[in-house]
Amino acid sequence: MTHRFIPLDFERLGPEESRERVRELRDRLRRRRSVRDFSSDPVPLDLIDCAIEAAASAPSGANRQPWRFVVVQDPDSKRRIREGAEAEEKAFYERRATPEWLADLAPLGTDWRKPFLERAPVLVVVFAIDWETRPGPEGAEVRRKNYYVQESVGIAAGMLLAALHSAGLATLAHTPSPMGFLGRILDRPRNERPFLLIPVGYPAPDATVPDIRKKSLDDVRELR
Numbered sequence: 584m585t586h587r588f589i590p591l592d593f594e595r596l597g598p599e600e601s602r603e604r605v606r607e608l609r610d611r612l613r614r615r616r617s618v619r620d621f622s623s624d625p626v627p628l629d630l631i632d633c634a635i636e637a638a639a640s641a642p643s644g645a646n647r648q649p650w651r652f653v654v655v656q657d658p659d660s661k662r663r664i665r666e667g668a669e670a671e672e673k674a675f676y677e678r679r680a681t682p683e684w685l686a687d688l689a690p691l692g693t694d695w696r697k698p699f700l701e702r703a704p705v706l707v708v709v710f711a712i713d714w715e716t717r718p719g720p721e722g723a724e725v726r727r728k729n730y731y732v733q734e735s736v737g738i739a740a741g742m743l744l745a746a747l748h749s750a751g752l753a754t755l756a757h758t759p760s761p762m763g764f765l766g767r768i769l770d771r772p773r774n775e776r777p778f779l780l781i782p783v784g785y786p787a788p789d790a791t792v793p794d795i796r797k798k799s800l801d802d803v804r805e806l807r
């Protein structure tokens with residue numbers, strides 16, 4: 584069975600309009616910073632929902648859309664997530680990380696304490712779905728595998744960060760490792776693999792960020 588094909592909805596822009604739009608987006612995206620000092624001010628849930636709709640429009644292998652976005656607001660769940668993350672982070676900082684890794688992180692001033700996981704009003708947990716089941720013959724279940732899951736969910740997660748930023752919200756792409764505790768706390772099915780933990784909110788009034796620089800175009804782009 585093939586899909587029905589329909590005309591492409593595409594607006595061809597003039598070169599000046601193109602430049603203006605891409606510069607505007609570049610400049611907006613460049614102002615995004617990873618935030619670790621959150622205010623506890625609530626965020627309107629419709630902003631999060633709209634950003635998730637944007638993320639869920641991402642391309643994916645065979646259009647399988649192998650993602651799930653769990654929006655956590657419940658204080659008790661946030662507390663348990665903080666406890667789970669801090670346990671892993673403590674093991675990371677005190678035992679698992681190589682000296683080289685710790686040296687690379689030192690300029691950022693991070694440690695195992697993750698108070699932002701309770702303080703941020705919302706945590707969006709992105710799960711990757713490697714396979715799904717569908718009913719097979721004689722009541723059996725057949726596993727159907729998804730394709731390019733890392734790529735697909737990575738694209739969707741990037742779009743989510745961009746959409747939340749465009750809504751005027753602060754985020755952090757956080758990856759305590761391993762993240763198995765998220766599936767347990769949030770009661771997720773076995774085929775959902777924790778991918779990224781994103782605290783969302785407004786920055787604390789006194790929030791600071793490290794004075795880091797991004798590589799220049801010449802450093803990241805090659806012409807052939």
Ligand code: IYR
Pocket residue numbers: 672675688691693694695757758759760
């Ligand atoms: N997950 C730890 C360590 C950490 C690792 C990297 I790579 C970073 O860019 C930042 C932190 C933490 O969140 O502290």
